[in-house]
Amino acid sequence: MSFDHSGRVALITGAGSGIGRATALRLASEGAAVAVVDIRLDAAEETVAAIAAGGGTGVAFDADVRDRSEVESARDGAVNAFGHVDYLVNNAGLVRMSPLDELAEDEWDLVLDTNLKGTYLVTQALAPVIARAGRGAIVNLATIESEVVVASTGHPQVHYNASKGGVKMLTKALAVELAGRNIRVNAVEPGAIATSFIPGGDLRSPEAWESMKDRLLVPRVGEPEDVAAAISFLLSDDASYITGAMLPVDGGWLTR
Amino acid sequence: MRLEGKVAIVSGGGTGIGAAAARRFAREGAKVVVTGRRAEPLERVAAEIGGRAVAGDTADAHHLAEAVQVAREAFGGLDVVVANAGLGFGGAVADVDDERWERTLGVNVTGAFRLVRAALPSLLERGKGSIVLVSSTSGLVGGPEGAAYQTSKTAMIGLARSIAVDYGPKGIRANALCPGWVVTPMGDRSMEGLMVRLGVSLEEAYRLATRYIPLRRPATADEMAACCLFLASDESSMVTGTTLVADGGGLAVDVAELGWAEESP
Numbered sequence: 001m002s003f004d005h006s007g008r009v010a011l012i013t014g015a016g017s018g019i020g021r022a023t024a025l026r027l028a029s030e031g032a033a034v035a036v037v038d039i040r041l042d043a044a045e046e047t048v049a050a051i052a053a054g055g056g057t058g059v060a061f062d063a064d065v066r067d068r069s070e071v072e073s074a075r076d077g078a079v080n081a082f083g084h085v086d087y088l089v090n091n092a093g094l095v096r097m098s099p100l101d102e103l104a105e106d107e108w109d110l111v112l113d114t115n116l117k118g119t120y121l122v123t124q125a126l127a128p129v130i131a132r133a134g135r136g137a138i139v140n141l142a143t144i145e146s147e148v149v150v151a152s153t154g155h156p157q158v159h160y161n162a163s164k165g166g167v168k169m170l171t172k173a174l175a176v177e178l179a180g181r182n183i184r185v186n187a188v189e190p191g192a193i194a195t196s197f198i199p200g201g202d203l204r205s206p207e208a209w210e211s212m213k214d215r216l217l218v219p220r221v222g223e224p225e226d227v228a229a230a231i232s233f234l235l236s237d238d239a240s241y242i243t244g245a246m247l248p249v250d251g252g253w254l255t256r
Numbered sequence: 257m258r259l260e261g262k263v264a265i266v267s268g269g270g271t272g273i274g275a276a277a278a279r280r281f282a283r284e285g286a287k288v289v290v291t292g293r294r295a296e297p298l299e300r301v302a303a304e305i306g307g308r309a310v311a312g313d314t315a316d317a318h319h320l321a322e323a324v325q326v327a328r329e330a331f332g333g334l335d336v337v338v339a340n341a342g343l344g345f346g347g348a349v350a351d352v353d354d355e356r357w358e359r360t361l362g363v364n365v366t367g368a369f370r371l372v373r374a375a376l377p378s379l380l381e382r383g384k385g386s387i388v389l390v391s392s393t394s395g396l397v398g399g400p401e402g403a404a405y406q407t408s409k410t411a412m413i414g415l416a417r418s419i420a421v422d423y424g425p426k427g428i429r430a431n432a433l434c435p436g437w438v439v440t441p442m443g444d445r446s447m448e449g450l451m452v453r454l455g456v457s458l459e460e461a462y463r464l465a466t467r468y469i470p471l472r473r474p475a476t477a478d479e480m481a482a483c484c485l486f487l488a489s490d491e492s493s494m495v496t497g498t499t500l501v502a503d504g505g506g507l508a509v510d511v512a513e514l515g516w517a518e519e520s521p
Contacts, residue, residue: 002258002489172508173508175505176508176509179472179504179505184471191494217420217421217424217425217496217497218496222494226493227494229491229492230491230494230495232491233486233491233492238479238483238485239483239486239502240479240482241435241436241471241475241476241479241480241483241502241503241504242483242500242502242503243470243471243508244501244505244507245500245501245502245503245507245508246501247495247498248495248498249494249495250494250498251424251496252420252421252424252497254497254498255420255496255497256497
């Protein structure tokens with residue numbers, strides 16, 4: 001255990017897989033009770049089972065972050081289960097790839113509504129609850145693609161870049177507005193992280209490493225646990241003077 | 257214990273952020289060598305944490321080599337370097353004489369460069385290491401009458417990036433920490449102008465200087481030490497070549513320096 005989150009309650013969206021799941025497991029191992037929210041209840045329940053297997057506390061909720069009433073139900077469920085909420089991790093997100101000429105309006109809406117509007121909706125639902133706890137912290141999931149267009153993949157994704165650029169500025173604006181309620185708001189910016197999030201392949205494969213090694217300044221691709229560690233730090237009291245900040249967890253991708 | 261078995265050098269380790277980092281690192285299991293100009297505070301910190309004190313001028317290459325030597329001989333190697341030693345003189349370009357300019361750049365930039373250069377062979381021997389350069393939000397945004405200081409703190413960010421690119425593939429990470437206002441002896445000195453001009457207490461001067469910052473207060477040295485710890489530890493093993501901004505939200509708003517600027521002559 002690195003950071004002490006005993007007595008704290010975290011609500012994490014998209015916690016049924018990838019970075020959200022790793023964050024849920026990590027915070028639970030550091031003493032937090034976790035409201036595991038995912039659009040798929042079975043995935044959320046699997047994460048809760050893994051938390052329980054490690055001796056931690058979690059409860060599963062299904063919610064689509066695009067849907068205010070589902071978000072509010074999950075929030076109310078978390079408050080009923082744990083009495084309060086101190087931390088929020090806005091992790092739910094998705095990526096789609098389409099060149100501009102073929103990008104359907106529905107797909108634009110899906111990406112923007114999930115990644116950007118979802119972050120707004122969940123934060124709006126949770127901020128008053130976190131404020132009631134006296135103090136708290138929020139971490140949003142931005143990405144290196146909040147800063148640069150990673151064109152080398154050949155996968156055009158104007159909607160994804162726009163949504164994650166939006167998350168960056170939303171993070172800063174929320175940090176300014178919520179400081180008065182003693183809530184810090186920061187974002188992590190993952191780079192190449194080996195999760196099923198990125199279509200088209202296993203980043204741990206030798207072929208993927210071959211194509212990536214010259215872009216990275218560390219000798220491996222990132223794991224969900226690397227991002228979970230940064231999120232745990234930003235939520236913890238060790239980061240009590242950090243708000244409105246972007247923390248790349250990218251193996252130096254943005255350095256050059 | 258997040259630095260169990262690690263050896264660290266912290267420059268400017270006698271007071272302020274450096275002393276807080278040395279203490280925190282020791283609590284997390286590290287063996288720490290503190291360096292700085294004045295022997296007395298260094299020795300006090302070293303005695304308290306079971307570390308070693310090496311007094312000398314950060315602009316003096318021999319002193320830095322000695323610090324690395326002490327880390328190797330007393331603790332068997334080196335894993336973490338916190339280049340924290342720094343100083344600041346006020347003044348717009350026209351007000352800064354050569355001596356102050358060179359002293360500022362000499363300690364803040366050349367001192368950090370030489371410390372890292374002296375430490376690199378030992379870090380490379382381990383195959384893994386973390387370097388934390390204590391820069392400032394002054395390295396990222398402008399402010400009134402701090403030409404030499406701002407230049408030096410900006411340069412430290414460039415230095416961190418350069419180290420990250422060149423030595424990352426060899427296992428060395430480098431990041432810059434960018435604090436805003438921190439309550440330290442150096443911060444106290446920065447408040448003197450405000451205190452005299454407005455006839456206010458030190459505490460009130462800090463309050464005025466940070467009143468537009470979202471968190472509405474300066475940082476403590478311990479809070480910055482916690483950031484150094486994150487960057488030094490394996491918790492941040494995918495974090496390199498970046499700046500960790502720890503400023504109470506000051507850079508997220510466009511009025512971060514307003515409180516300070518308003519009170520400046």
